[in-house]
Amino acid sequence: MTPISLPTPTVGVPLPGRGCDCNACAFYAGADGRGGPATVEALCSGTNSDCRFCGCAASEADAPQNACVTRKCPIRCGSRTDIAQWMADVGGTLQFDDISIDGELPDGLPSFIPMTDGSSVTRLDASLNWPAYGVGLRRVYSPETHTLYPRFTEQTARQALDLKPDQQAVLVGYGEDPLVEAFWTNRQRDGLVERIAAQEWDLVLSCNYSIYGDWPRTEHLLNMRRSLLLAQEFAEAGVPVVPNLYWFRLEDLERYLAWIEDAPPPAIAVNVQTVRDNNTWDTWERPGLHWLAANLPTDMPVILTGLSRANRITEMVQLFGTRLTLVSQNAHQYALHGAIMTPNGREDVHARTEDAFASTVQYMASLLPPR
Template identity: 65%
Template structure:
């Protein structure tokens, strides 16, 4: 929020993506009177929402167009409410995230669905396990599932030794993470997460799609960091997720990280399946981050499983790379294992298949296995 003549000015992206009237525009033709924080170089040429339905007459008795639209843009009738929800700014400067990674965190962390983890770990004794947000937080009730409301730690609920590290992988489909954002201040939701004593939380990330307006990108990047900050403020070791659309986004992250040392950064690559998305978005961004992030900053990638992509990530980040993947658990349900030659259907026992795949994935990463953690 800016100040004009001593009074707060509540800023918002300009309606109809009118850059010249937008306080966040950084273009050469930006109006210096209007511009408050130049963080955006202009409209997204690939946006599919330029023909906004707000101009259409809603059906008789139907809701206003903005009420049923999932996209946040300057033309929304409630855009000021959204800007209020994120602190009236699209900058990162006010967000602080402190903390360290827990000692003994392995470079590979298998993600499980939360059931039968004792049996999976019996012959493996792995140092850490992750569980996804949808196994802990319900998109239907917008609260913690009863199983996780016990007076117990995450390790105890999963049936693991207290010495085993637990990670909450806060990623999920858009409806899930949107529900978490809306409910985060209700019924002590963040405090309940803190009470579970996860050793590490990878903060939820809010989507950035290529056909969305630029305002939605900017709002979602800030929301991802804001939520990570709120989790960290609750005493949780939290790693923020980085999502980007343009080079200017990566530069903003790098500047913010330089001024605000973090325990690590994370990138969720679970939806990057097609080579086109990998080649045009993920890989260029990862290359830039590898060159511009602090050399000692751990980087946690979720969703990589292909041997060639893992090898590329190792080449980029070396021994500061950490991976989280649910593939070993998914393959094991079908008696299959991950191997250098790809998936092999061996009809193996689930715990045996799981252990084999976990060891294989760990073998793709620099050693020693245990490399990360603060005092």
């Protein structure tokens, strides 16, 4: 399908082209970097060939005003009737130049951080005295009510988890798309960032906004900026925070690198827990991680969430060495079924939950270089 050329509406902010039309897009850079007639910010080399949305009804030249039913369509593209509002919502730009995430990682983080369900860790930690525990966003912010659970608003995170004074609490701000979208939409109205800051987490891994291969580039660009903006809001609230990086093309990684070199965050995080099949890992995630390892500043810490296969962990250790931190929920998930992780994979040994948990935590930590 050939995109329909339509003029870019003048609304005070740069807009993507309707119907993924590069000539009408404010962000088109083109292969030569010069862009097209509507270019304002040259950020994108062109349309996503796998996009399923650039030919929707709203992109047609004679589409009625109500063709884009924005309440039902979750995709942000140039054909949306409210795309100007989304552009204004991210500050009227898709660049990274105005974003700065200041702060430091807490001292004493272990190379492996197990995730739990947000309840007391006393039983799981009985034989471990592990330095840090992670909790996923859905354990703190309800997917059903889109409110913070009282358990985490009526006490600090450390108190909610029954941590010892020398143990650290890490909020892993990842979740399914409806959850993180609700967090973005409600964060200012409900003061979510400030209220999470009041919970005194030792570290927050900021939300990641998804980038799927069959989505339009507008959605990619918006979500990359939103991920960094949210991390900046946490940093401004005094929270030790690490931004999450998602990418789709080499140009995305290059933009991240330029930003990191100009305004380095305390670390970068990458959520790989959604990359389960080998094809996606080999063609997308793995090449990107290799590129980051080769190009990031050598002192930039890297936090990977969701890596559980021993061969993948070994490869990432070879790439990042002692600057790698791994966060995973596998130890807890396996332990609930009396199973453990071993060099041969999962083994159902029918162990007590706390014993199975300790075994997997120690095994996964053994795959990482000591600090």
